[in-house]
Every structure is written in C-alpha cells, then in structure tokens.
Amino acid sequence: MRLWELNMDGKVAIVTGGGQGLGKAIALGLAHCGASVCIADVNLAAAEEVASQARALGPRSLALQVDATVNEQAVRMAKQTVDAFGRIDILVNNAGGATGPTFGIGRVLNISERDWDDTLTRNVKSVFLCTKAVVPTMLAQKSGSIVNMASITGQFPFAGMPAYSAAKAAVINLTKSMAMEFAPHVRVNALAPGLIETPRTSLNRRPEQLTRLLTNVPLARMGTAEEVADMAVYLASDVAAYISGTILDCNGGQVWMTEDGRPNFRDADRKPPKT
Numbered sequence: 001m002r003l004w005e006l007n008m009d010g011k012v013a014i015v016t017g018g019g020q021g022l023g024k025a026i027a028l029g030l031a032h033c034g035a036s037v038c039i040a041d042v043n044l045a046a047a048e049e050v051a052s053q054a055r056a057l058g059p060r061s062l063a064l065q066v067d068a069t070v071n072e073q074a075v076r077m078a079k080q081t082v083d084a085f086g087r088i089d090i091l092v093n094n095a096g097g098a099t100g101p102t103f104g105i106g107r108v109l110n111i112s113e114r115d116w117d118d119t120l121t122r123n124v125k126s127v128f129l130c131t132k133a134v135v136p137t138m139l140a141q142k143s144g145s146i147v148n149m150a151s152i153t154g155q156f157p158f159a160g161m162p163a164y165s166a167a168k169a170a171v172i173n174l175t176k177s178m179a180m181e182f183a184p185h186v187r188v189n190a191l192a193p194g195l196i197e198t199p200r201t202s203l204n205r206r207p208e209q210l211t212r213l214l215t216n217v218p219l220a221r222m223g224t225a226e227e228v229a230d231m232a233v234y235l236a237s238d239v240a241a242y243i244s245g246t247i248l249d250c251n252g253g254q255v256w257m258t259e260d261g262r263p264n265f266r267d268a269d270r271k272p273p274k275t
C-alpha cells in the first residue's frame with residue numbers, strides 16, 4: 001500500500017488511554033482513515049465521548065473502561081473487542097505518563113518507592129499486559145501492528161524525572177524485544193514524542209517554564225497531538241509494512257542541548273519536591 005492509498009476500512013484498532021490527549025488524537029486519526037476503534041481508558045466518560053466523535057466520522061467504535069495496568073482488564077479488553085468487531089489489527093499502547101502529586105518530578109534520592117512503582121507500572125507493565133492480551137489474536141490472524149508510546153526522555157533522560165525516563169527507556173527496549181519475538185507477522189514500533197501540548201502537559205505549567213523548555217527545541221514550539229497521531233497512524237498502517245523495531249522521533253528537532261551547546265543533564269531551576 002502506498003501513502004496516497006492509505007485506507008483502513010475493515011481494520012480494527014485498540015487505543016489505550018484513548019480518552020484524551022495523544023490517545024484521543026490517535027483514535028480519531030485511525031477512525032478518519034476508516035478503522036473501527038476501541039477506546040480503552042480508565043475514564044469511561046472520556047472514552048465514550050471520543051467513541052461518539054469517532055462514530056460521527058463513520059466507522060464503528062467502542063468505549064471500554066480499562067485500567068491497562070491490570071491483567072484481567074487487559075484480557076477483557078481484547079475479548080470484548082474481538083466479540084464486537086471480530087479481529088484486532090492494531091494496538092496502540094498509549095496509556096502512561098508521569099504520575100503522582102509532584103508530576104513525577106524528583107531525584108532518585110527523594111522519589112518514594114510508591115511513586116517509582118506507579119510510574120513503572122503505568123508506563124511499562126501496561127505495555128506488557130495489553131500486548132500479551134492482544135497479540136495471540138494477531139498471531140492467529142498472521143497480521144498485526146503494535147505502536148508503543150515511548151518518549152524523548154527514554155533516549156535523553158530528563159533531569160528531575162528519573163523514574164519516568166527509566167520507564168520510557170524500558171518501553172523502547174521492550175519494543176525491540178517484541179519486534180523480534182512477533183516477527184514476521186506482527187510489527188512493533190514506538191513513537192518518541194518530545195514536548196507535545198496535551199491536557200497533561202499544560203497542567204500547572206507556568207509561561208516562563210515553557211519559554212525555558214522551548215530553548216531546547218529547534219523548531220521553537222510545542223508539537224500538537226495531531227502531529228503525533230499522524231505518525232502513529234502511519235506506523236499502524238500497511239504503508240509501514242517493512243518497518244518494525246523502529247523508534248520514531250517526533251520532537252521538533254530536539255537533540256537535548258542547551259543554548260550554549262552543553263548537554264542539558266542538569267536542571268537546576270527545577271526544585272525537588274519536599275519529602
């Protein structure tokens with residue numbers, strides 16, 4: 001299939017964390033291309049709203065309340081999708097994010113064990129469990145495409161976010177392991193977004209923080225959820241049929257250097273949370 005022929009009629013996709021932000025944009029991008037989409041989110045009301053927007057575009061859509069970090073719920077998600085649509089062609093493991101009251105910011109010396117576990121569970125275990133629940137259907141079909149949501153922090157650790165950075169680095173490596181394990185019939189790739197405007201990243205952000213963060217972004221702006229969604233749709237589609245085990249950057253040209261050219265491994269302005 002060539003890019004100008006991109007058509008997902010008859011394809012079935014699951015997007016975890018599809019209720020808002022990047023997951024919502026990806027779910028609607030897949031629906032625009034004709035795929036039936038299961039929107040799986042802990043927030044059922046948000047999932048239902050996105051499902052109704054997807055249905056307005058034409059394809060069938062299903063909203064499910066799913067905590068992607070709980071095995072039974074991941075298994076139920078796969079079963080209900082097959083019951084509703086008969087197959088699963090695409091899994092977007094998007095649920096994740098920096099967690100906790102401090103937005104996941106801290107130093108190794110003051111991150112609590114609980115915040116560490118929450119961050120690793122939400123970002124890595126969710127990918128493991130949802131993939132394990134869905135991939136037998138794809139292997140039986142002898143086709144499927146999985147897109148995992150990593151982050152630039154998995155490649156260049158962001159000072160003050162060691163747990164989140166470690167979790168996203170694990171997603172990158174897990175993507176490559178899965179790409180080897182599930183070949184030749186199932187492709188597995190990941191996206192590594194940089195600074196993208198979503199409800200999560202705009203939460204509690206001060207204008208001066210954004211200005212400082214953007215000094216590291218050559219294209220001098222945040223990305224949009226739709227720009228990430230277009231890349232997810234591409235990787236999920238048959239247009240990318242020869243791409244597996246790839247980490248696709250979408251970060252505004254960010255190579256994580258400060259204005260004076262030094263690697264930005266220190267983040268002195270950021271105060272560690274009080275413990």
Ligand SMILES: NC(=O)c1ccc[n+]([C@@H]2O[C@H](COP(=O)([O-])OP(=O)(O)OC[C@H]3O[C@@H](n4cnc5c(N)ncnc54)[C@H](O)[C@@H]3O)[C@@H](O)[C@H]2O)c1
Pocket residue numbers: 016017018019020021022023040041042043046066067068069094095096097098122126149150151152192193194195196197198199200201
């Ligand atoms: N926004 C960015 O700048 C950025 C950059 C790099 C990577 N990412 C990654 O992209 C993904 C989405 O980020 P976002 O900014 O859109 O986040 P967001 O917080 O705006 O949306 C996340 C969605 O996932 C749902 N969710 C959270 N935990 C879940 C769980 N356990 N099971 C099911 N649903 C769950 C939430 O209810 C919400 O609807 C995350 O994995 C994040 O780490 C985001």
